[in-house]
Amino acid sequence: MIDSTEVRRRLADDALPELLVHLGFRDDDAVDAVAAATTVRRRPSELAQVARFASLLAAGVGRFRPDEAPDPWEQLPSDREDLALLALLASVPEVRAEHARRRIPDEVSWRSLSDLGQQVSVNRRTHGRFGLDTYGWMRTAWSGGLMWLGRLQMVPKPTTTGWVLDTHIPATGPLTPESVDDSFARAVTFFRRHFPDCPATAFACTSWLLDPTLAEVLPESSNLARFQRRWTLVGQGYQADESVLYFVFNRRADPEREIDHEALTPTSRLQEVVLERWRSGQHWSVWSGTAPLPQVD
Ligand SMILES: CC(C)(COP(=O)(O)OP(=O)(O)OC[C@H]1O[C@@H](n2cnc3c(N)ncnc32)[C@H](O)[C@@H]1OP(=O)(O)O)[C@@H](O)C(=O)NCCC(=O)NCCS
Structure with a gap:
């Protein structure tokens, strides 16, 4: 207490x-x-x-x-x-x-x-002021299971068939394939050693990054497309334009209003394709996937 x-x-x-x-x-x-x-x-x-x-x-x-x-x-x-x-x-x-x-x-x-400092800084980027609108997510870090290993964060998550390492991607720079390989390899050894009570059999991820239509509009060699190819999708996606607005444009959707596409000015290729889709009346989705644990000695 x-x-x-x-x-x-x-x-x-x-x-x-x-x-x-x-x-x-x-x-x-x-x-x-x-x-x-x-x-x-x-x-x-x-x-x-x-x-x-x-x-x-x-x-x-x-x-x-x-x-x-x-x-x-x-x-x-x-x-x-x-x-x-x-x-x-x-x-x-x-x-x-x-x-x-x-x-x-x-x-x-x-x-x-x-991760707390990182979230507070993203909050300032998004809202132009001090705060923490992601306090809901912070419960995961404060469970004591979220480990930031190299580029990625992972947390043990129970599923109906056993434990997985749920993977999160903080907004801290490019997602190079080498950095992902490094985090994946570190995670296997690390969680085996420090979380033997949560024996994971795979990585899992739930994110807009896994929307399969993203790979159709970005170059095959982009970090995002290469990240996506690691995952086998599970189930169906669900519409999540608000999530994409937040992670790609650093804006929060107003629940009372439609997203105002005209107020957004794209400055990267990703922002362009995101906007194009919205302007044509289509949507972005969050998908879930799994990836195998790499073999490590
Ligand atoms: C995941 C992430 C690191 C990938 O970035 P990356 O390694 O630069 O990705 P790529 O190299 O494949 O990018 C391809 C293009 O999209 C742009 N891009 C990628 N992610 C972007 C983002 N979040 N916002 C705006 N533009 C982005 C890149 O600048 C590049 O554009 P360019 O060719 O005009 O330079 C980045 O999207 C990010 O930081 N996202 C925020 C965190 C997040 O979404 N986590 C998942 C939560 S569920």
Whole structure:
């Protein structure tokens, strides 16, 4: 149980800046995070809310089956993603303890948790301000299972037939085939060693990157087309224009309105083909696929 006193201590001015560096916060985001913590430390009822959310996050640590972990955001007031962000910061010691229990090297532990800083920086790129609109996703990282190994992130995921390594692609530069090979190879050894209780038999991925029509409009030699060829699709895709708008144009769709295609100016080949499809009245989809684990000694 993390109480208000403990949150106040963990988010104090003398503790927070160093933590934010470990978590990959950019300087401007770190300044805003410290300011948000200072404000909430002075408001007992908000501090109590952060303590409650942080305790729920801590209760989800080590639980990779979604139905086993409580949803910390069920009672998050709307427009208060700052409280979610502070709860994530306040529950870092519990996630770090889980990493330590699994003997995950410090460097990998912090790199994996630095997904938070990355998400906050994407938030600024998307909305032009400090925040964390992906607090829902952060539960996955805070389960203690998300490992950022080289270019890719993976997390053990239970399926009806056993465990897979669910693969995520952070927006940190090109997705070269070599970087993917490297991450895949590292993941096999790493998860075998540190997650023997989740014996994975394949990689899995659910993403707009697997929309098979993407390969039809991008060169065969592009990183995206080559990434896609690794995966065997499972089931059918589902329409996900909002996801593509977010990952390709760094914009959030307004649920009340259609996407305004005319307001988007393409600056890359991918953006051009995405827009062309929308302007012709068609859509983009998210698909799921699996890829075999490479043989490693
Ligand atoms: C996945 C990702 C790294 C691939 O980028 P990449 O390695 O540059 O891909 P390619 O080399 O195949 O790109 C082909 C073209 O599309 C462009 N492109 C690729 N991804 C782009 C993106 N997300 N936004 C805008 N343009 C993009 C490239 O600039 C290139 O255009 P150009 O030929 O005009 O230079 C990139 O799309 C990305 O960072 N995405 C955000 C994270 C994400 O979507 N994760 C999955 C979440 S489910």
